[in-house]
Amino acid sequence: MTPGRVICSLTVLVLVVYASDTPDTLRVTNVLYRHGDRAPTLKLPLDRVNSSYWKYGYGELTEVGKAEQYRLGLWLRQQYDPILTKIFDHTNIEVRSSDKDRCLVSAYSNLAGLYSNQTPAEDLQLPYVRWQPVPVHTEPVITDEILAMNRPCSKVDKSQIEAFTSPAVLQINKDYASFFKLVANHTGLDLSSNGFRDIWLATDSLYCESLHGLPLPSWTQQQNVSCSNNVDIPCEGKTVWQVMKEMSDLQFLVMFNTSVLHRFEGGPLLEDIVSKFKAYVAGHRTIQFNMYSAHDTTVAATLSALGVFDEKQPEYASAVMIELHNMTTDAEKWEVKVFYKPVTDNNTVLSLSMPGCKSPCSLTDFALMLDKYKITDWDTACENNPKPVPPTSILGLTESEVIVITICTAVVFILLIISCICWVRGRSGGHRGHIYDRM
Template identity: 30%
Template sequence: MAGPGFRGHPAGRLLLLLPLPQALTEGPLVFVAVVFRHGDRAPLASYPTDPHKEAVSTLWPRGLGQLTREGVCQQLELGRFLRSRYEDFLSPEYRREEVYILSTDFDRTLESAQANLAGLFPEAAPGRSEATWRPIPVHTVPVTEDKLLRFPTRSCPRYQELLREATEAAEYQTALEGWTNFLTHLENFTGLSLVGEPLRRAWKVLDTLICQQAHGLPLPSWASPDVLQTLAQISALDIGAHAGPPGAAEKAQMSGGILLDAILANFSRVQHLGLPLKMVMYSAHNSARLALQAALGLYDGHTPPYAACLGFEFRRRLGDPDDDAGNVTISLFYRNDSAGLPLTLGLPGCPAACPLGCFRQLTAPARPPAHWVPCHGFYEPTTPTATVVPLLAGAVAVLAALSMGLGLLACRAGCLRDRRCPV
């Protein structure tokens, strides 16, 4: 599917995609963050004329929007890939001080995280005997409090202002006018009001059709390949307006840049405190993955498939002084096909193994500045409780285990739950 690229994005331009070898020789791995989309799911909704709507409870016994058996298998396979990739980095069995898992508060992402962990750690794998099976904790926060993986863009005045600028632009309006007749015909076929409505409504029709097609259900005669392709182009236009120019970098600061900033800050905090944490895993949605891709200048109009995984690998270069930004590199990989090798992503102007300082500099325009209130677009000091996200709450226990003192523990406990702190 073709779509708008972010060539004008100051944070990343277009990234290079190359085959990624299984083993990297840059230096020893010191930290990993992976962000993956949930596995295959049932459609999020139906539409009035859907020929399968009366059989929803039979076709999708766990309900609309829920993870399917195929989705479970996809995440199991992804977990096994991560195990093979990090066999020499992670302990053979789960250790809570080494791995932290955060998910959005949705069934499909929580179950995806659990299935992924079942592939990553043998004690959580299917078929284990009752005596040896051990569940692994997955952390979450209520949807209304999630500022890391569920961005509050709908209630953000500044973001909505930038979105209006994008949708009122001549290029957007011209494309939309060209699809008016198509959407009018689609209204007759689906029973939905689509003309003049948010384009997300047309995307939901596409999502329903694709989900049904993927599970072998016959589509109505009007849902031809050309119709599906046009719906995909409409969806790409909508995504481009939400994450691309105008104001792409500022939009990123209110969405995917928050997660990118947290990944970098988590690494810095772990290094500075000498914590044994090795990996942070984020189980999220298509929207979070797209926003993160946009913050990196990576989005090219394609929607990430189910269980797609973006990985950040931090390595320490051998022979360099022990300096956080001076001797650490970041390598990015993207896995969107279980049948092939992952791809490596390279920021223009930086080698595939990008020095940490250079990576921070290149992505700075897309990350929120300190003491910024992004939804209003001005700077002011923020209070410690202004934006609460449980990034590494489990690290509090690690600090206690390292006997760093009750006073320090009390101080860090609040800091570890504050997105502004470099955790």
């Protein structure tokens, strides 16, 4: 690997296996998946399609995406039927989603497949509907460090700025200057500041369009791309589109390639999983199926933190399964296994061996390996600037509390005056009849 390489590739033992009967040692599984097929996140300045082309709007799950998730739900039912109840039971399954429409709708679509073979929905008095509502829990994006990974964190911001201004990235921007200008001219995007960081907007939009019947524009098939023999993204013999896709994959390496980013981006979800494993082993939790509906960034961050990322942008509806097994020969022996299903519509599953916890990986070793990611106080660990303390009054009340009390007092005083006036008029005005009291 050359010194200029953005990241050194991890050596990961990957074994191709196929879905089979669930082993009787399985006790708990955690399934993290990317949402299904969606529309582009935004309209390009020189977009070739109108906004109306996307039925549900930009960034929303498409009908194709709903179907992908439904099929993934069918596969998960086949794979994990022994530990799933036939109908929803809150003591058996828990579902959490990123608070984005595409993730929430993916979760509902997936669950429709997961519980597709149940009896008619008698509790809904809908005998012809084989479907049951299943609760999906979520957290506002701005406070969600587990799935949306969008909770403010100064250390993350600083680390990502450093990653996208590293010597290797600056060299890519320099070597591919004419390439970025070509893409900018055809899409209307401004790629002059940091083309490597921002080109994903063009790649994503064209990729989404290509999946929905629109061929890639002719300019993306041009060859003889100029890149000054860049060592991280060689361009010889490649088309513009091939280079754009390679840059997208490399971006996912850059985004999650430091110990800081492992801790704050992938760490919170893994810590949540470990805590659920421990609670189950201790007998404090009965749930055996934990579902997480999230993003490609969530999947990549999790695999990166485990040291098993394959350096490819996760596809729609790709899934990570982190399982807890109890070996029948030793009731005290708990083991963790990690699998990755990179494509929805086949049964191929990758069994991943973690560099820090060789298979078979005991739960104790798994927890110790992830202990470095533990975060007790988010703001302190992130080195976030403390929020200013509001000034207090002489009585120890905040300014906002004083304002509220003043307004309430004024309202009560005004109502008292109005009541007195009405009482006086009532005594002096004689009988006025029984007028309907709207109160």
